[in-house]
Amino acid sequence: MNYKKYKKFQSIKLKERTWPDKEIEKAPIWCSVDLRDGNQALINPMSVDEKIKMFNLLVEIGFKEIEVGFPSASQIEFDFLRRLVDYNLIPDGVKIQVLTQVRPHLIKRTFEALEGVKEAILHIYNSTSILQRDVVFNMSKEEIKDIAVEGTKLVKEYTKSFNGKVYLEYSPESFTGTEVDYALEVCEAVLDTWGASEDEKVIINLPSTVEMDTPNVFADQIEWMSSNFTNRERVILSVHPHNDRGTGVAAAELSMLAGADRVEGTLFGNGERTGNVDVINLACNMFSHGIDPNLKLDNINKIIDVYEKCCKIPVHIRHPYAGELVFTAFSGSHQDAINKGMKKYMERNNQYWEVPYLPIDPSDLGREYEALVRINSQSGKGGVAFVLESHYGYKMPKTMHKEFGDIIQEITEKVGEISPKVIMDKFTEEYLEANEPFKLIKFKVEDNDSLENDGDNTTINVTFSYNGKEQNVVAQGNGPINSLKNALVKSKLVETIILDYAEHSLGVGSEAKAAAYVEMKRLDNSKTTFGVGVDNNITIASIKAVFSAINRLYR
Known part of the structure; x- marks a missing residue:
């Protein structure tokens, strides 16, 4: 393994971090990106009908912010959003979120798709990372920042003639590979251009587009950003963790400790490459600590069913909380x-x-x-x-x-x-069904009614067959079971003692059957075993249990 081929990305050195001493106390603002980020990662993307079904599920679960797609990117994305609007499928209180690149014709097309929406989050982004500035865009820091600023200006201009309410979201894509001071510079420029304030907040979304380090490093990046905004009150700080290192959930949890107000993720972590942060996992983690996740997850089987039908991806049998085997023990x-x-x-x-x-x-x-x-x-x-x-x-x-x-x-x-x-x-x-070689045919039990007689006050008259040969024996004992045991010993066919007896009802009510258990021991070879009998009458159940036991001892 040529491990020297790789190097660690040095993004931040935070000396006085505070997040390790904090606890998660409430759920974040949730934003589902199943219909955009999740959908674009599918081998067979969802049809419009499947998207409608998924959208209705997300609303039922309780998401108040749902990214529905990239309407300027394709006709099916555009048509889906129009279906939501034209058929009045967007409930009051649910904000539709759409993504677009900062290009004039794409922003124009996006606003056309949004026509009639009461509340919309318009999400713009451009990559700010060191690597993409170098190998993809070949641009300077100032040029990259200008893209974000110009995009913000365009969106702001279009909102002037839009009938609904538009909230701005900006993402410095590949944030984890960006110098935090530069990421802050770009985000501040967007905030200033929009005119963000405490009454007109902007969502600043910090995505780990590629998860590049341990979750504690991501938390350091988030805390640094949260602590260094000029006016933190004008920002809704959002995170969008991916799972390239398999620690997306941990990164999201630590980022919440570090100051994140909002989390974008998907059901069961569906997303590009190794996936997005898993909202089901994250929400159930909170629930298991006595925190209201503000999502309705009490019918996980329905959620799994709709997800699997729409995404054509099975939920893993070991998936936390939702997997088929996670509440199963074999050990x-x-x-x-x-x-x-x-x-x-x-x-x-x-x-x-x-x-x-x-x-x-x-x-x-x-x-x-x-x-x-x-x-x-x-x-x-x-x-x-x-x-x-x-x-x-x-x-x-x-x-x-x-x-x-x-x-x-x-x-x-x-x-x-x-x-x-x-x-x-x-x-x-x-x-x-242990009825060989002994088979019960009939019996009659009579009790001595004298309270002064505490000895063998029960008589049994039992008829049974042994290897097909019928026998009748009468014997006494201190109860039906002891009397039967004595009768069997008296027949000289067995030599046993009773070690234990137990009984219980199979169900409730007068119609419930009784189960009886008898443990017996053979005296000639010390072998022990149990017998079980079931009947509506507890005495009959007990007699059946004795025959079950001797058949298992002498078969």
Whole structure:
């Protein structure tokens, strides 16, 4: 690797930075650039109808500023904006943002597209970076600044005859590759030309058109700019991070600490090259810290659906908050911790969400709990128990988790991940349908009503078959389960003891079934196992559980 081919861009040395001691306390002004920056990065750009669908989604989510395109660049961009206007699709309170280069015929065409819009942000830009001044434009600093100033004059002139309200936004493109003092000089010239004031603010947008350094350096650049404007109150300081180094979200967060008022980004980070800053990620990060993101993200599945249909790009399965698997645990220890954490959260009725491995409650995004634990060869006994309980209501005794977990692991080691249905089918086969070699035919239980008799006061008369041969046995015990065990021992076909018993309701109400669990041990070889029985009658469920256990011991 010829690493000496590359060098670090030295943009700033900020000695007395203040942003590291600050915290994010509120959401920024959000501006979606999905329909412009995001759209131009698509292999197959959106049609007008797809743009309408995406626009409506962005409005529904809660964006108040939406960059809808580059209407002077192509007919489809122009037609889309006209559709929004002519069909009255722009709600009150939503500002449409359009981008244009600072050329007279393009600015004229842009204003034609905006005719009838009540509030519009007109976004002009030109590149100011050292590299582009040299290899693209071959211009001096003064010539580059003149482009920005002349563009501002043109826009200001056109606003005089425009019926709606026009807000100016200026971007020194490739800001991260520009000397900060020169970037400030150009931005100040734009502000002065426009006549910016506290009542007539201008959006100064500082894009990391190419992410060139670590997020802390970008934060230093933003703080320097924020601190050195002649009149900071006439500026809405905006950032437009890209993700070339994979740290776009971090850069945006640190820039907010450094003074940024506004963030431009896209859903799921769609954009040129490695993408723009991901607004979903950024907003959910704030939400997970108890900060109102001022965006409505409680139906993340709908957002994903519209995005994927319009952009023809899948959301990655590991995407923070939105990925299919981000609220899923395969690891056994993770599954166990989630299972316990969820139960404690429900039991304690906590004000604050605190569940291991889950920084956010999936239900707050409209996600389901069913996908939290999925089972493969890396899963543990706790995960299998969680799936059985969350999907089907079976609350296996703790001591039973390993037994059934081992059965499931044997399957997953052969086939990989398995569904909850496969787990339930195996549970049914192993326990609920364990009816060989012993098969229950009928039984009758009678209790001694004397309260003084605390011994074997229950009699059972049970008929069962063993390998097809029918037997009838009568025995006593201190309850139905003990009586049945004694009857089976009396038949001389088994020699067992009962180690544990548990039961619970499968559902609520008088129609709910009962599940019973019996742990038994063979005395001849010390083998232990569980049996499970289900019935509307708890006594019958218990009797079925005993037969399930002895069939698993003697099969």
